[in-house]
Amino acid sequence: RKEVEQDPGPFNVPEGATVAFNCTYSNSASQSFFWYRQDCRKEPKLLMSVYSSGNEDGRFTAQLNRASQYISLLIRDSKLSDSATYLCVVSSGGYNKLIFGAGTRLAVHP
Amino acid sequence: DAGVIQSPRHEVTEMGQEVTLRCKPISGHDYLFWYRQTMMRGLELLIYFNNNVPIDDSGMPEDRFSAKMPNASFSTLKIQPSEPRDSAVYFCASSMDWAREQYFGPGTRLTVT
Numbered sequence: 001r002k003e004v005e006q007d008p009g010p011f012n013v014p015e016g017a018t019v020a021f022n023c024t025y026s027n028s029a030s031q032s033f034f035w036y037r038q039d040c041r042k043e044p045k046l047l048m049s050v051y052s053s054g055n056e057d058g059r060f061t062a063q064l065n066r067a068s069q070y071i072s073l074l075i076r077d078s079k080l081s082d083s084a085t086y087l088c089v090v091s092s093g094g095y096n097k098l099i100f101g102a103g104t105r106l107a108v109h110p
Numbered sequence: 111d112a113g114v115i116q117s118p119r120h121e122v123t124e125m126g127q128e129v130t131l132r133c134k135p136i137s138g139h140d141y142l143f144w145y146r147q148t149m150m151r152g153l154e155l156l157i158y159f160n161n162n163v164p165i166d167d168s169g170m171p172e173d174r175f176s177a178k179m180p181n182a183s184f185s186t187l188k189i190q191p192s193e194p195r196d197s198a199v200y201f202c203a204s205s206m207d208w209a210r211e212q213y214f215g216p217g218t219r220l221t222v223t
Contacts, residue, residue: 031209032209032210042216044153044214045214091208095166096165097166097208100152
């Protein structure tokens with residue numbers, strides 16, 4: 001089993017839609033969680049950290065479920081500019097490094 | 111504040127040649143990471159440094175790859191000799207701690223023919 005697993009997508013949604021991605025992780029000792037965004041032919045960029053209590057940044061909401069070992073990202077009122085690959089990132093819990101998921105591709109259409 | 115700086119942005123070389131990729135981390139960041147990204151394998155951690163010391167190089171594919179960090183503001187990743195299967199985008203990232211958010215440079219797109 002991979003340490004971090006994501007549905008590769010693509011998720012094709014119309015503008016204005018709400019879309020949610022989940023990401024599961026295998027190591028219960030993981031302590032740090034992030035969502036990154038990567039545009040085509042660009043570097044990954046930090047979208048938001050994920051806190052135990054859940055957190056929101058504008059149209060984006062991230063949540064952590066430790067019992068079921070997954071994190072989620074909710075995007076409300078999708079914009080064309082949200083089209084990108086979203087990478088789930090989890091600390092390794094013992095190997096002192098961050099593990100990047102393979103990413104979920106989102107395509108928002110008019 | 112300048113972000114992570116990488117050079118060159120693009121490199122095309124012939125098989126067997128030596129390739130050197132360069133990275134300048136964000137000032138004040140004690141950790142520096144080298145990643146490789148391909149369509150097939152995604153983003154792979156090659157090696158990372160803490161305070162200029164290599165901590166984990168378990169991701170370095172083979173002896174043809176080497177990395178150095180002579181000071182806090184500069185690191186190199188060298189491939190010698192290069193092979194076509196080394197073609198990928200190589201990213202450098204830096205952070206304040208291994209478990210903290212990492213900031214990536216724009217990457218070097220390497221093509222080995």
